[in-house]
Amino acid sequence: MFSWLNKYRPLNCTLSKPGSLVYQAFFGFWLTILxxxxxxxxxxxLHPEQLESKKLRGKMLGSLIHIQHNLERFVNIKHKPIAKAxxxxxxxxxxxxxxxxxxxxxxxxxxxxxxQLDLSLLFFESPTEPLFIVTxxxxxxxxxxxxxxxxEYQLFQIKALKAPAFxxxxxxxxxxxxxxxxxxxxxxxxxxxxxxxxxxxxxLGKAAKKLAQGKLSARVTVPAxxxxxxxxxxxxxxxxxERLSSSVHAHKQLLADVSHELRSPLTRLTLANAMAxxxxxxxxxxxxxxxxKEAKCLDQMLSDVLTLSRLEQNQQTLQLExxxxxxxxxxxxxxxxxxxxxxxxIFNSQPIPSVTLICDGSLLNSAIxxxxxxxxxxxxxxxxxxxxxxxxxxxxFVHDDGFGVTDEALIRLCQPFYRVSDSRNRSSGGxxxxxxxxxxxxxxxxxxxxxxxxxxxxxxAEIRLPL
Amino acid sequence: MSKLLLIExxxxxxxxxxxxxxxxxxxxxxxxxxxxxxxxxxxxxxxVILLDVMLPHLxxxxxxxxxxxxxxxxxxxxxxxxxxxxRIFGLELGAxxxxxxxxxxxxxxxxxxxxxRRIEFVKQTEQHDQLLSSSHVTLNIAARKAxxxxxxxxxxxxxxxxxxxxxxNIGDVVNKDALSQHVLGRRLAPFDRSIDMHVSNLRxxxxxYSDIQCIxxxxxxxxxxxxx
Numbered sequence: 001m002f003s004w005l006n007k008y009r010p011l012n013c014t015l016s017k018p019g020s021l022v023y024q025a026f027f028g029f030w031l032t033i034l035x036x037x038x039x040x041x042x043x044x045x046l047h048p049e050q051l052e053s054k055k056l057r058g059k060m061l062g063s064l065i066h067i068q069h070n071l072e073r074f075v076n077i078k079h080k081p082i083a084k085a086x087x088x089x090x091x092x093x094x095x096x097x098x099x100x101x102x103x104x105x106x107x108x109x110x111x112x113x114x115x116q117l118d119l120s121l122l123f124f125e126s127p128t129e130p131l132f133i134v135t136x137x138x139x140x141x142x143x144x145x146x147x148x149x150x151x152e153y154q155l156f157q158i159k160a161l162k163a164p165a166f167x168x169x170x171x172x173x174x175x176x177x178x179x180x181x182x183x184x185x186x187x188x189x190x191x192x193x194x195x196x197x198x199x200x201x202x203x204l205g206k207a208a209k210k211l212a213q214g215k216l217s218a219r220v221t222v223p224a225x226x227x228x229x230x231x232x233x234x235x236x237x238x239x240x241x242e243r244l245s246s247s248v249h250a251h252k253q254l255l256a257d258v259s260h261e262l263r264s265p266l267t268r269l270t271l272a273n274a275m276a277x278x279x280x281x282x283x284x285x286x287x288x289x290x291x292x293k294e295a296k297c298l299d300q301m302l303s304d305v306l307t308l309s310r311l312e313q314n315q316q317t318l319q320l321e322x323x324x325x326x327x328x329x330x331x332x333x334x335x336x337x338x339x340x341x342x343x344x345x346i347f348n349s350q351p352i353p354s355v356t357l358i359c360d361g362s363l364l365n366s367a368i369x370x371x372x373x374x375x376x377x378x379x380x381x382x383x384x385x386x387x388x389x390x391x392x393x394x395x396x397f398v399h400d401d402g403f404g405v406t407d408e409a410l411i412r413l414c415q416p417f418y419r420v421s422d423s424r425n426r427s428s429g430g431x432x433x434x435x436x437x438x439x440x441x442x443x444x445x446x447x448x449x450x451x452x453x454x455x456x457x458x459x460x461a462e463i464r465l466p467l
Numbered sequence: 468m469s470k471l472l473l474i475e476x477x478x479x480x481x482x483x484x485x486x487x488x489x490x491x492x493x494x495x496x497x498x499x500x501x502x503x504x505x506x507x508x509x510x511x512x513x514x515v516i517l518l519d520v521m522l523p524h525l526x527x528x529x530x531x532x533x534x535x536x537x538x539x540x541x542x543x544x545x546x547x548x549x550x551x552x553x554r555i556f557g558l559e560l561g562a563x564x565x566x567x568x569x570x571x572x573x574x575x576x577x578x579x580x581x582x583x584r585r586i587e588f589v590k591q592t593e594q595h596d597q598l599l600s601s602s603h604v605t606l607n608i609a610a611r612k613a614x615x616x617x618x619x620x621x622x623x624x625x626x627x628x629x630x631x632x633x634x635x636n637i638g639d640v641v642n643k644d645a646l647s648q649h650v651l652g653r654r655l656a657p658f659d660r661s662i663d664m665h666v667s668n669l670r671x672x673x674x675x676y677s678d679i680q681c682i683x684x685x686x687x688x689x690x691x692x693x694x695x
Contacts, residue, residue: 264477267480267569271487327657365657
C-alpha cells in the first residue's frame with residue numbers, strides 16, 4: 001500500500017541506521033538538556049551554604065502571619081489550649097504547624113512527627129526575620145514570634161520533603177547562577193553540535209569550489225568514525241569527482257588520440273600530394289594545388305580545435321615570459337598591412353606603445369591575429385588598429401567597417417563554431433573558432449575581449465589586458 | 468649524399484617519406500619501433516636521424532636519451548603540431564631540431580640539408596687544422612672537439628655549431644635569427660625557443676668545468692661570447 005514511499009527513500013540511508021542525522025540531532029538536543037541539568041546539580045552541590053535559608057516573602061509569609069494572628073486570638077482571647085488551637089481546622093487545615101519553644105519539650109506540633117524529623121534545629125536565639133529553611137528532610141517557613149499565655153514561641157510551618165533534596169537545592173540557587181547554568185552548557189553543547197554538522201559541509205563546499213575551478217584532484221576526507229548522511233554525501237562527492245576526473249581524462253586522451261590519428265593520414269596526404277606535384281605535368285597541378293590548400297585548411301582546423309579544447313579544460317599551461325608589445329605585434333601588423341593591401345583595403349595602425357607584458361607570447365599573438373584577420377576578412381574599406389593605456393591595463397582596439405552583426409550574434413560571436421549565417425558564410429573561410437580561441441586565450445591572461453558595434457557599421461573589438 | 472635513419476611507426480608514411488628522400492638523393496634506412504630504431508642508431512653511423520615522438524615499445528624521448536648516451540648524431544624530432552611541450556622537451560634532451568607534423572616535404576629536406584651541410588663543411592675544412600680559443604674554451608673545428616679548461620666537452624652537432632659561430636665572433640652580439648639561419652638552416656619563427664634551448668644546454672655543459680659564464684644573453688637581440 002505504501003510501496004510508493006520506498007521510491008522516495010534514498011537507497012543507502014534509512015531512518016533506522018544508527019548514527020544518522022536524525023539520531024544526531026536528537027542526541028544533540030537531549031545532551032544539551034542533560035548538560036544543563038547536570039550543571040545545575042553541580043552548582044547546587046558547590047554552594048551548600050547559600051542553600052540553607054532564603055528570606056521569606058509574598059504569599060507564604062502572608063499565610064504564616066494570618067496563622068500567627070489567629071493562633072494568638074484563639075489562645076490569648078478565646079483561651080483555648082495551645083495544642084487544640086494549633087490543630088484547629090481554620091489554622092492548620094492540611095498544614096503542619098510547629099510552635100517551637102526554648103525548651104524543646106515545651107514545643108507543640110499540630111501533627112505527630114511520624115518521620116522522626118529533627119525539629120530541634122528550629123529555634124533561633126536572636127530575633128530573626130521569617131525564612132524559607134531547607135534541610136535534608138524538610139522545609140520550614142518561619143520563625144514568626146508568637147506570645148501564647150505569656151510564653152515566647154516561634155511559629156513554623158513544616159513540609160516534609162517528598163521530592164528529592166537536589167531538586168530543592170536547585171530551586172534554591174540564586175537567579176544569576178541558574179541562568180549561567182542554563183546558558184553555559186547549552187551554548188557549549190550547541191556549538192559542538194552545530195560544528196559537527198557544519199564543519200564537514202564547509203569542507204565539502206571548499207572541495208566543490210576547487211573542483212569547479214578545474215582542480216580535478218579535489219577530494220574530501222571522510223572521517224572514519226562518521227556514518228551519517230553527511231558522510232554518505234561526502235562519499236558521493238568523492239565518487240562524483242572521481243568519475244568527473246576520469247571522464248575529463250578520457251576526453252583529453254581522446255583528443256590527443258584523435259589529433260594523432262587524424263594527423264597521420266593528413267601527413268601522408270600532404271606528402272603524397274607534394275610528390276605528385278613534383279612528378280606531374282602542369283595541367284594536373286591546378287587540382288593538386290587545390291588538394292594542398294584543403295589539406296592545409298584541415299590541418300589549421302585540427303590545431304584550432306586542439307587549442308580550443310586545451311584552453312577550455314584549463315590544460316593549456318601558459319608559458320609566461322616578458323614580451324614587449326612591439327615584439328608581439330610588429331610582424332603581425334606588417335603581415336596584416338600586406339594582406340589588407342592585397343584585398344584593396346586601407347589598413348591604419350597607431351604606433352605600438354612601448355609596453356612590456358608578462359604573457360604567453362605565441363598564444364596571445366594568435367589571439368590578436370585572429371581578431372585582426374577577422375577584421376580584414378569582413379571590412380569593406382577600412383581596418384584600424386589603435387591602442388590605449390591606463391595605469392593597470394592595456395587595450396588593443398580593432399575596428400572594421402564591414403556589415404557588422406546583429407545584437408544577438410554579437411553575444412554569441414565567441415561561441416565555438418558559431419557563424420553568422422548571412423554575412424559570414426563558409427566561403428569566407430574559417431570554421432568559427434577564431435574568436436572563441438581569442439576569448440579564452442585573453443581570459444587565460446586575466447584579460448577581456450569586448451565586442452561592440454562600430455559606428456556607422458562594422459565590428460569594434462577591444463582586447464583588454466592587465467599590466 | 469646523406470645517410471639517413473627514419474624511425475617512424477606509421478609504415479605508410481615511412482615508405483612515402485623514404486621514397487621521396489631517396490628520389491632526392493638520400494640513402495634512407497627505416498625502423499618501425501623504438502627498440503629497433505635505437506639498435507640501428509647505435510650500431511651504424513648516420514648523418515641524420517629522423518625520430519618520431521610516438522613510437523611503440525620505446526617512445527621517441529627514451530630513444531633520444533639512449534642514443535645521446537653514446538652518439539652525437541644529429542637528430543630531428545617529428546612532433547605533433549601544437550605540442551609545445553614536446554618540442555622543448557626534445558630539445559632539452561639533446562635533439563638538434565624538430566619538425567611538426569604534418570610537415571612540408573621541402574622543409575624537411577631543407578632541414579636535413581642544413582644539418583648535413585654543416586657536416587660536409589667540416590669534412591671539407593678537415594685539412595686545415597683550425598683552432599678557436601678563448602681563455603678557457605678551446606675549439607678544434609677540424610676534429611669537432613671542444614674543451615673547457617682542458618676537459619673535453621661532449622657536444623651535439625648543433626651545440627658545437629652554435630659555439631663555433633659565437634666564438635668566431637668573440638665580443639660581438641650574434642642575433643638569434645642569424646644563429647638559427649647558420650645552425651638550423653631556417654629563420655626563427657616568433658616565439659620559437661629552439662636556439663634558447665640549445666644555448667641553455669651548451670651553458671650547462673660548459674658550467675660543469677668552468678665557473679665563468681662566457682655566453683651572455685642580450686635581451687631582445689641575441690647572444691654574445693664574452694672576450695673576457
